[in-house]
Amino acid sequence: MAIVDITIIPIGTDSPSVSEYVSEIHKVLKTYEGKLKYELTPMSTLIEGELPVLFEVIQAIHEVPFTKGCQRVATNIRIDDRRDKSSTLASKLASVQSRMDS
Numbered sequence: 001m002a003i004v005d006i007t008i009i010p011i012g013t014d015s016p017s018v019s020e021y022v023s024e025i026h027k028v029l030k031t032y033e034g035k036l037k038y039e040l041t042p043m044s045t046l047i048e049g050e051l052p053v054l055f056e057v058i059q060a061i062h063e064v065p066f067t068k069g070c071q072r073v074a075t076n077i078r079i080d081d082r083r084d085k086s087s088t089l090a091s092k093l094a095s096v097q098s099r100m101d102s
Contacts, residue, residue, distance in 0.1 A: 002051045002081040003089060006058060007044040010065035011072040021068060025061045032057050039089060044076075048089050051081060 010021050025045070029038045036049030036057065047054060058077060065073045080087070 001048060001086060001088060002054055002079055003087065003092070004047045004054050004058065004080075005044050005078040006047065006061070007076045008061060008065060009074040009076070010068075010070040011074060013070065021065050021070075024068065025064045028061050028064060029057065037089065046089055051079075054079070 008021065008025060010018060013021075022040070022045075026038075026040060029036075029045070029047070032038075032049075032053070035053050036047055038045055038047045047057060049057075058075070062073060062075045
């Protein structure tokens with residue numbers, strides 16, 4: 001299981017607001033429910049799943065601004081792929097929280 005932190009940045013839009021694009025991206029993510037988990041944050045989206053599925057979804061959501069008329073899109077991706085033990089969004093948060101409670 002890997003975790004991706006992804007930000008899709010449409011360039012050259014008519015407005016500084018990108019919520020229109022983010023909502024369309026999350027409609028695409030919804031089609032992958034059952035194959036991955038995802039969470040919208042104020043600055044990016046976190047996605048958890050098997051690496052081949054994550055690469056597939058990254059390509060699919062990168063295309064969204066193009067389908068809405070953008071001519072240029074920048075996508076920032078960070079991948080956390082830990083192989084020595086299982087790691088999920090929830091377990092990473094729980095690990096930090098347990099240390100804060102000590």
